[in-house]
Amino acid sequence: MTETVNLQPFSRRDLAWHPPALAPDYKSSHLRSPQHPPISFPNTLSECAGPVFGHDIIGPQDHDLIVNYASSGQTAIGPRLIVHGRLIDEDGRAVPNALIEIWQANAGGRYRHKKDGYLAPLDPNFGGCGRTVTDQDGAYSFHTVQPGPYPWPNGGNDWRPAHIHFSVFGSGFAQRLITQMYFEGDPHIALCPIVQAIPDQAAITRLVAKLDMEKTIPMDARAYRFDLILRGRQATYFENRPEGS
DSSP states (O other): OOOOOOOOOOOOOOGGGSOOSOOTTSTHHHHHSOSSOOOOOOOOHHHHHOOOOOGGGOOTTTTBTTTTTSOTTOOOOSOEEEEEEEEEOTTSOBOOSOEEEEEEOOTTSOOSOTTOOOSSOOOTTOOOEEEEEOOTTSEEEEEEEOOOOEEESSSSSEEEOSEEEEEEEOSSTTOEEEEEEEETTOTTGGGOHHHHTSOOHHHHHTTEEEEOGGGOBTTTBEEEEOOEEOSSTTOOOOSSOTTOO
16 A cells, blocks of 8 residues: 655745845944855755754753842842743644753843953843743743843944844754844834844844733733744744755
């Protein structure tokens, strides 16, 4: 007996909304943009098939940035947030058991990094990173604090919007997608040369998390929803692989 398998084609990739490698207002791109056409190298079998992640590496507080770096009885400083959403494919199907990592600046806009020279103080109870694994519905959730905007040496007076970095892993270490999440209503989004290097406003909109009052915890934390979509016409813009997952 022969089984018939119905294979649906991938949605055609729309390359028109990808930012150019050389963006005049994004000064770093003048030095970093390639001078020759890109060359595509297919992944090897070992890159696609392994190594894989074990779920026992996830600790009970890894998803909670408010307390996962804090001293006993202490919490991170700043407006408390729940950031949640789903990881889905181009057809709306859940992507379960995927590792999602985030990292961000603290409420003052400073990263816990030795090369961060911004004058804002470090929060001794905030490490700025967390991780979780999507459930069977592709859902994920983090508890954190609102990151602050910060200046960067681009045009003399440029500020990055408040944002959270996302890293999504597939079944192996080489299957990794990276993006940033911005917050609804932030005026710096329209002023940021990095964001505005994306020529399609719809693509920028898909990077902006919406306030979700239904998930807000009264007298505790606001909530923002940020869904991650792999491939297709509604794909989330991923910085390290603009053409899609």
